[in-house]
Amino acid sequence: MPSKLKNTSKPPSQRYITSVAIILAALGLTYAPIPGLQKTIVIVSGTELQEPLQQLATKFEQKNPNIKLQLQFQGSQDMVNKYVDQKNDFKPTVLIPANGEILTELSDRLRATNNTTPFYDSPRPIAKTILVGIAWPERGKVLFPDGRFQWQKVEQAMQASNWEKIGGTKDWGSFDFVTTDPTRSNSGQVTLNLWTEAKLGTKVDTNSFNNPSVQSLFGLVKKSVYQPPRSTDILLQEFIARGPNDADVATVYESIALYRWQQSAANQGKPYQIYYLNPSIESTATAAIVRRDVDGGTADAAKKFLDFLTEPAQQAVLVQYGFRPVNNSVDLKTVPKSPWNQNIPGAEVKPNIQTLPPPNSATFTEIQRLWERVN
Incomplete structure (x- = not known):
């Protein structure tokens, strides 16, 4: 007898499932990383x-x-x-x-x-961001009674070494300024550049760091910021964790000062105040x-x-x-959850300050050399 051929055709429902599986597999190949091309x-x-x-x-x-x-x-x-x-x-x-x-x-x-x-x-x-100062509110009112950050006031506080000598209360203890290590971090370099300009009253060049008063300033800062943090965000997190009496005033980027402001409020009860430096440097x-x-x-x-x-x-x-x-089509005030809409003390969309370009690489090199040399 002639053998009967088996009907190998699949039911319509099974054929549909198979087609969908093939399409999905093809899409997977399209969107999944291809070995060797990633x-x-x-x-x-x-x-x-x-x-x-x-x-x-x-x-x-x-x-x-x-x-x-x-x-x-x-x-x-x-x-x-x-x-x-x-x-x-x-x-x-x-x-x-x-x-x-x-x-x-x-x-x-x-x-x-x-x-x-x-x-x-x-x-x-x-x-983009700019360098700013921060201080705990009570300390800031004593150090900067007119609400403006002044390098000379910070230097005088460092020389006095404790708050009682500069109008603070005895239980505030020592005056503690914090900045990052200028041999490792940009914000520390920018801090010392701006401070040097304020000290000399003129624009800094590589010869500025041969000035005895500048060398004395670097020595004072180095003694005051024993074991400075290696980066700005680490500095700010430590500043918040330590709180008043262990960290009073610091220089940081506006960006992280704004971003971590809520954290300072949660950790210390009272958040820090932001002070715009004038002039400041845009990074x-x-x-x-x-x-x-x-x-x-x-x-x-x-x-x-x-x-x-x-x-x-x-x-x-x-x-x-x-x-x-850096994209000019983006507006600070209209971005959802913009920190400039959160009433952060001292924060300004357009601060009335002079903004300088960063120092050149030769100046950065001299700042690092002097920092490593002074005691």
Whole structure:
């Protein structure tokens, strides 16, 4: 007898399920990272950008599954030194120090050793902030009775060494000023630059640090800020945790002063007051894609991330963390959860101050040399 052929056709419902499975599999192949094509970029940033970058990196990876981001955080000067000396246990793709002059220093140091262009493209501004002073309210009223931060008052308080001698109460104890280590952090360098200008009453150049009064100032500050923190955000978290009697006045970036203000209110009952320095220095966090150990495909992926950071939606996130945008289409007051809408004592959208560019790399070098030399 002739054999009967089996009917191998599937029921309509089963055929539908199979078709859906094939479509879903195809979509998975489309949107899932493809082995061998995924790029990993290592971002090394100053600590002041740590929390917003962690949030934005997650968002970027969701939109770009073939690009993986690894975030590392260091003080800005540390970042340069470790990169030049190859002392990291990772290979950076992008460096984002607190200001572009630090990248100029890096470029000069690298060109001096191998005479090659160190970056793929021109460095890109990411976010802006300015240096401000902070103080606990009662201490600030005694030190700055007119509400204006004055370097001379801080120096006099350091020389007096305790609050009782400058109009405070005996139980306030010693006067404690805090800034970051200028051999490791941009904010410490900027602090000493502005203080030197106030001391001399003129613009600073590399010869300014040979002045005996400036050398005396550096020695006084160094004694007063024993074991200064390596980065600005670490400084502010320690300032809040220590509170009055252990940390009275500090210089930090406006961005983290605004962002961590609520934390100071929760920890100490009364939040700190912000004081705008006049003049102050604007620091623009600036990103550069480095060439060493970075291929063209990885550099393209890094460029995509930097493009992403400067889009209005991401700039708005940076505003929520207290930064001023580099994208002029973003308004400080209209961004949801903007710290400029939270009635933070002393905070101003447009402070009436002179804003200076950061010192050049030669000045930064002299600040570090003098700091290391004085006792």
